[in-house]
Amino acid sequence: MRKVAIVGAGMTKFVRRALETPKELSYEAAKITLDSCGLTLEDVECIAHGTAPDAFDGLHQNGEYMVDGCGGWNKPTMRVYVGGGTGIHAVVHGWHHVASGLFDTCLVVCEEKMSSALPHAQAFFLTIFDSITERPLEPNLLWIFALEMNRYMERYGYTKEDMALVAVKNKLNGLKHPASQFTEEVTVEDVVNSEMMAYPVSRLDVSPVSDGAAALLLVSERVARRLTDKPVWIEGVGWSLDTAYWATRDLYYPRYTDTAARMAYEMAGIREPDKEIHIAEPYDPFGYKALHHMEGLQLSPRGKTVQLLHDGHFDIDGNLPMCPSGGLLGVGNPIAAAGTMKVCELFWQLRGEADGRQVPGNPRLGVAQSWGDLMQVSSVVVTGI
Amino acid sequence: MAIMERNSRNIDNRYWNPGFKAFPVKNVYTAGAAGQRFFEEIKNNSKILGSRCEKCELTYVPARIYCERCFNRLEEKNWIDVGTEGTIYSYTLLFQTQNGEPRENPAVMVAVRIADGLLIHRLGEFSAADLEIDKPVKAKFKPKEKRKGCIEDIDYFKPIK
Numbered sequence A: 001m002r003k004v005a006i007v008g009a010g011m012t013k014f015v016r017r018a019l020e021t022p023k024e025l026s027y028e029a030a031k032i033t034l035d036s037c038g039l040t041l042e043d044v045e046c047i048a049h050g051t052a053p054d055a056f057d058g059l060h061q062n063g064e065y066m067v068d069g070c071g072g073w074n075k076p077t078m079r080v081y082v083g084g085g086t087g088i089h090a091v092v093h094g095w096h097h098v099a100s101g102l103f104d105t106c107l108v109v110c111e112e113k114m115s116s117a118l119p120h121a122q123a124f125f126l127t128i129f130d131s132i133t134e135r136p137l138e139p140n141l142l143w144i145f146a147l148e149m150n151r152y153m154e155r156y157g158y159t160k161e162d163m164a165l166v167a168v169k170n171k172l173n174g175l176k177h178p179a180s181q182f183t184e185e186v187t188v189e190d191v192v193n194s195e196m197m198a199y200p201v202s203r204l205d206v207s208p209v210s211d212g213a214a215a216l217l218l219v220s221e222r223v224a225r226r227l228t229d230k231p232v233w234i235e236g237v238g239w240s241l242d243t244a245y246w247a248t249r250d251l252y253y254p255r256y257t258d259t260a261a262r263m264a265y266e267m268a269g270i271r272e273p274d275k276e277i278h279i280a281e282p283y284d285p286f287g288y289k290a291l292h293h294m295e296g297l298q299l300s301p302r303g304k305t306v307q308l309l310h311d312g313h314f315d316i317d318g319n320l321p322m323c324p325s326g327g328l329l330g331v332g333n334p335i336a337a338a339g340t341m342k343v344c345e346l347f348w349q350l351r352g353e354a355d356g357r358q359v360p361g362n363p364r365l366g367v368a369q370s371w372g373d374l375m376q377v378s379s380v381v382v383t384g385i
Numbered sequence B: 001m002a003i004m005e006r007n008s009r010n011i012d013n014r015y016w017n018p019g020f021k022a023f024p025v026k027n028v029y030t031a032g033a034a035g036q037r038f039f040e041e042i043k044n045n046s047k048i049l050g051s052r053c054e055k056c057e058l059t060y061v062p063a064r065i066y067c068e069r070c071f072n073r074l075e076e077k078n079w080i081d082v083g084t085e086g087t088i089y090s091y092t093l094l095f096q097t098q099n100g101e102p103r104e105n106p107a108v109m110v111a112v113r114i115a116d117g118l119l120i121h122r123l124g125e126f127s128a129a130d131l132e133i134d135k136p137v138k139a140k141f142k143p144k145e146k147r148k149g150c151i152e153d154i155d156y157f158k159p160i161k
Helices: A022-036 A062-066 A086-099 A121-128 A141-156 A160-174 A188-193 A221-227 A255-268 A287-296 A305-310 A335-350 B032-045
Strands: A004-011 A046-050 A077-080 A105-113 A196-198 A211-220 A232-241 A279-281 A365-372 A377-384 B049-053 B058-060 B079-081 B085-096 B102-114 B117-122 B136-141 B154-159
Touching (some): A004 A022, A004 A221, A004 A335, A022 A062, A022 A105, A022 A211, A086 A105, A086 A232, A086 A377, A211 A335, A255 A365, A255 A377, A279 A335, A287 A305, A287 A365, B117 B154
Parallel strands (some): A046 A077, A046 A105, A279 A365
Antiparallel strands (some): A004 A211, A004 A232, A105 A211, B049 B058, B102 B117
């Protein structure tokens, strides 16, 4: 397989309600990405794009609808979809296109417009559950994840205040991100005292509903060397799905993340991820999920993660900065675009272009991970310079 | 052997029917950055706008904010009034409703070519002889007070006599 580099990245602002259509959001992110590396659509050989459930944008076959906004006119174009895992899975998908030798350039575009769904995008999740054994009980992701969060807290003796600290730190990081939809700092008290949605999940433990798009340009080594002296290499990719019988799993440990991460680390030649990785962008739709995923990513010993969080280990100037972008909690969560945003963040951080939120000490190796489907999939990308 | 056994009584396949629990969500849509302007122009000024990419020598109708072929941004200067006339690029007669029920009089749907773009619409005020590919047609707008800023602000296209 050939080496694959990221040479351009771009994204729209993440907002609660965008005027732009899904196509137009995709166009904006894709256009900025091409402009950022001085290329035009003519230079793009293929498109790998993604959105999460069609239902959010309210367009069945959303991939086909979005194609021209993603730059796919008359080009080999393929959409991937693994729910919330889509944003990074699309990057893995784009990596395949270039690593295989089939293409030298691939534009990756992910988009989500959740404001189309009324009264709330959450209700569309009703049909992802088993239609006979679970759906009559009207599950939604808030209370399904509440079950997981409760189990995780119980297993290691973590408190609601511990979990709230993730939202506090990520939202603080997000304030420095120009695309963030937030404007205010929050405290642990604010999070714990925010509206209880499904115990133990309070409103500020959860990322918001957002519209937005993010994109990356992936190229072969030969093209990368011609384009830039600062390519960011995709060192490893991994993905994995666990069973949809979600309650038969250890809800306190994301084995699918473990498997996906080990696959990516092996490809990247990483033996001790907690020592070698400089930046982590774990998927953080809920505060507890960031910690859950840090454990699955082998970046924090199980049960010790909260202590490390309190000690500042995961702060921007800590040993292993977590979600320097602000993550989904701090920037916003247009599902598929949010995952791709995490790889954009690694691109900017490793090139030293992250401005006010730049991780100090010239970071050289980062990992981004997204999670989705029936809380069963992880997609992981390791990038390095 | 489950699926290999023929089951002639559907009732033997037990099912759960959500019944009164209607799917509790709906979608709303924005017209978009281009669509907002396109439909406001129809509503307020009875004008159809296209956007032209000079590089690709293409005029998109409805107007867009980007050229899908070269990704150039189609800005203010690229937006043009393309008039309200076009030609029938293709047509069809609908003999059934959406539900498959017979229609008393078939509805005629046309693909109207305007500049390099296409509007799908109904045909009205026509005779059988007008049903012809490449026939020139013109937009018939609803009265201003009935317009809402949507595709149905054009009532139908009609042949130009």
